[in-house]
Amino acid sequence: MQHGAQGQRSALQTLYELWTLLCIVEPPQITEKPEVIRVTVGDPVSLDCKVTGSPELKVRWTKDGRELQSIRQHKLSFENNVSSLKIQSAQREDEGHYVFETHGANSNFFLIVVLVTEQVIPPSFIKPLVDMQEVLGSFVQICCKISGSLPISVEWQKDKSKISSGVKHKLIQQDNAVSIEIEQLELSDAGSYSCKLTNAAGKNAPTMIGHVIPAHKVSISLTWSPSFSSEPPSFVTLPKSQVALPNTTVRFKGSFQGTPPFMVKWFKDDTELMTGPTCFTGLEGSSCFLELYSVGVTHSGIYSCQVSNDAGSVRCTADLTVKG
Incomplete structure (x- = not known):
């Protein structure tokens, strides 16, 4: 009897494993x-x-x-x-x-x-876009598949304003695919994005939209994730623009609110600044600061501070002019 019971359990175990395998396998x-x-x-x-x-x-x-x-x-x-x-x-x-x-x-x-000898093929989109709903603080990529004679000039716009490649946006063009990547989505990133193509065939370039076929643009709306119970950062006081003399120390400082922990980055003309012999970046509670040592004319420019947490990010800018 005992051997019969063991055999029955073994058979049931085998059937269970086969049933589990059939449930897991997904047809191509x-x-x-x-x-x-x-x-x-x-x-x-x-x-x-x-x-x-x-x-x-x-x-x-x-x-x-x-x-x-x-x-x-x-x-x-x-x-x-x-x-x-x-x-x-x-x-x-x-x-x-x-x-x-x-x-x-x-x-x-x-x-x-x-094969075209006297006339090139105008650009066109071969993959439609769809509207997107993303989470604050997340990463997003908008990708278009394109066709036409190279070279093709690509211009991205948000709400009819041209987008340039930088710290916030990364523009990519490879073979017959173009895309834009956006880091750490914030409320200001919601809106309508469009991609415009131009080549030697003429300036009547098509524009990609996500919700129409053929589409011309894609809209991004932002929502809160259930895991994001924290408050996104926002500035309370902004760093002030300054005019400085050569070989002096310049200090930018701002304060913000939100739910910690925070990550703070400083940039000069979209180039991230790191603590070293020429500058020091710091975080004191809910205040951020940047110190520049022995400034010269080359230090003149636009400085920006980006504060991020799990719920999103915010950025502000200030100008520095060093007299010659």
Whole structure:
């Protein structure tokens, strides 16, 4: 009887493990695929397919029925569930029917290479954007897939104001993808973002919007995360702009409120300042300060202080003029 009971428990355990395995295994599925792409000869091309599923997925790319291998002309990669096919310099022979496959799921699409001698292909967007709802203090990336003859000039705007690359915003352009990255979202980052493209085909460049097809812009709205029970920082007193004589010490100081702990950074013209022989940055309770030693004309510029905590960040600026 005892052996019979043990055998029954063993069989039940095996059935349970099989049932658990079936519940965990997720069939492969293509969740994002590229569209038709038109490029001029010599332009780089990047095709990306995003897949989900388990266990470890096996993927492959074919062109006109023949499997592609990672060589100098075609680079294949598979990272973070994104399979990429990069063509370093598209040629006439690259025109054809490309297929991406993964465990029975397959995605068919065409890459059309157009040879243009007197006229270039105007820029266009091949991947629509959608409006985004993000959490204060988080990181966000807005990415556009584009097509057209290179070089393509890219301009990002927020509420119709041009965005420049700096500490707050990072602008990226690689192959046929452009993106903007925003660090530590704060309330002032909410709004409407747009991407404008221009090339030699003319100035009638399209603009990407997220909620219309074809889309022209993307709106970011910010919310509180349930884990963010703290109050974001805000300045109570701001550092004052100053005029100083050469070889003197300059001190900027401001105070703020919010929920600690805080992280304070000082910048000069978007370059972060670190404590050293020429300056000292400090934090005293809810006050932040910056001391500059033996200032000269080169120290003139715009200084900014950024205070951050788990709930968000805030920044203020002050000018320094050192007399010559």
